[in-house]
Amino acid sequence: MNLSQTCDVAVIGLGAMGSAALYQLAKRGAKAVGIDRFRPPHDQGSTHGETRITRQAIGEGAFYVPLALRSNEIWKELEAETGERLLTQNGCLIVEAASPVSTGVIRNAFLERTRKAALAYDIPHEMLDAAEIHRRYPQFTPREDEIGYFEPGGGYLNPERCVGVQLEQARALGAVTELGTQVISVAQTGDGVRIVTDRGELSAGQVIVSAGAWALSLLGEPFKKLLSPSRQVMHWFEVDPDFRQHWANSPVFIWSHGPSPNDFFYGFPSLSGSKAIKTAGEQYDAFVDPDEIERTVTPAESDAMREEHLSGRVQGLRARALRAVTCLYTVTPDSNFLIDRHPESDRILVVSPCSGHGFKHSAAIGEVAAQWVLDGQCRIDVSAFALSRLRVAA
Ligand SMILES: Cc1cc2nc3c(=O)[nH]c(=O)nc-3n(C[C@H](O)[C@H](O)[C@H](O)COP(=O)(O)OP(=O)(O)OC[C@H]3O[C@@H](n4cnc5c(N)ncnc54)[C@H](O)[C@@H]3O)c2cc1C
Structure with missing residues (x-):
């Protein structure tokens, strides 16, 4: 990679959230690059082990329900497009x-x-x-x-296949994936974001950071304190x-x-x-x-x-x-998600991490992220996941 390589949006971390975001960006015709230090689906992060529970009524907070319902629609769309079995509604x-x-x-x-x-x-x-x-x-x-x-209507998802299918679909729609590539730093410049990796550099109009458990080391404060x-x-x-x-x-x-x-x-x-x-x-x-x-x-x-x-x-x-x-x-300190712009870099959207109940929402979170960076707004209200609520509490 070198700085002459540019894209509209780079997605750092292609696990549950990042693979969904890359797929949704590619679907909308954005020039998108996804980067991961491993080769997803892999077993080093938060998205492996054959199964993830999905539910529609979400006891962690009713504001999650639209994400769960929309995700089920997307899983079913993906199943119809690819013939893969992703969602099993066994109750x-x-x-x-x-x-x-x-x-x-x-x-x-x-x-x-x-x-x-x-x-x-x-x-x-x-x-x-x-x-x-x-x-x-x-x-x-x-x-x-x-x-x-x-x-x-509850049941389970196959997390490895959900990630795999969304990455395959994203590539088929023109997205580029750089796997086995570790991002070392992300910094907003005047009109874009400079991404330094262990294999070269890249510039992007905007960046989605979905680096899971590694988001805090990549982003530093205030995330280090909060995640x-x-x-x-x-x-x-x-x-x-x-x-x-x-x-x-x-x-x-x-x-x-x-x-x-x-x-x-x-x-x-x-x-x-x-x-x-x-x-x-x-x-x-x-x-x-x-x-x-x-x-x-x-x-x-x-x-x-x-x-x-x-x-x-x-x-x-x-x-x-x-x-x-x-x-x-x-x-996070209140166990709810964190989906928000970086407080000092408005071209960086942080959509990870998502605790122990994030997978079921990940397809819709990817869509939210793509809408947010491309349209400046998203259709599902994710204000409950704003950074400000954690900083006020801290
Ligand atoms: C045991 C367990 C059980 C769970 N059960 C459920 C459940 O039943 N239902 C449910 O809904 N949710 C469940 N969850 C939660 C859900 O799996 C997670 O919320 C979700 O997988 C998190 O995805 P993520 O994209 O944030 O992280 P990940 O999938 O880990 O993705 C992060 C990616 O970023 C990459 N990365 C990190 N740093 C860099 C870097 N510097 N450069 C390049 N790439 C980088 C990593 O390689 C990784 O691929 C469970 C989680 C666990 C661990």
Whole structure:
């Protein structure tokens, strides 16, 4: 690359958000270049591991609902264009105590907030008591005081294929991708942005930074103070033969079972051809440098997953995990997304990171980003994700 290479918009980071943004830019005819230090889809960032839950009523905040609904439309458009299976709507079950105790900012009264979002947006759903949950899904054994919210339109996405398909479509529409290329710095000049990489330089009219857990090291302050990457682990447990049918037909599930934000886990059905289910908890206790993260998962970590979350709640799984891998969440102080112009560089739009629930919204976030840089405004209101709310709080 050299500075004679110019483009309308450069997208730095081609994971969930960046691949969606590049696709949407190319669809609108922009001269777009996407840059990634790895070769997406890859397993070094936040977007790997076969599955991501998607829901329509969003308990993290009703302002997310338009992003989730629009994303589903885009996934379906992509499926029709490419013949790929990206979205499986096998239903989503949320389990929580009928009178939950506080579990921190993001998932406090999560089930009730989900139900209210469903009512506000007319999203089909059912409320189930513990006995009914167990009757329908014998693999789940909730306590008597726990209830369920079931959304038939929920389900899961294939994150690797979503990224792959959007990059393929972007290239087919004329976008250029520079893979295995690390961006070292981004700086606004008079009428553009200068991007220095380990393979040369590039100038762009505008830049979208969707670098996930690396956004803070690339952008510096104020992002360094506001973004916290954390190490997460996904585990695959083998299904007992007696429960194969139940797990194959299972909805995705999210289960909050205690007062700490860590008293939370989720999981998926066994996928076709697999004898295991994927399940995971969440850990926010230690923040990590994404280049230094410990990628090895010890058997003790999978044992803790079983003892702290699965035991007594889900049935039909063997004790030992078949495999486990790490992944990265990046969270803001209020756990909501950050999508805004850089405070000192109005040609730089930051659309990453998006915490532990961003994937389901990523197709629409890519569209929002493309509309924002090309038209100066976007059709979905993303003012809830403005940088100013975090700076005021700080
Ligand atoms: C274990 C786990 C489970 C999750 N479950 C769900 C779920 O069920 N449902 C849901 O909706 N969401 C879920 N999420 C969240 C969702 O996956 C993330 O919000 C989303 O994938 C974040 O995408 P991103 O584009 O911000 O980051 P990434 O996909 O990591 O993309 C960032 C990209 O930037 C590149 N990059 C970084 N720095 C540079 C640089 N200097 N130069 C060039 N390239 C660079 C990286 O190589 C990477 O490809 C989960 C996340 C994890 C980790």
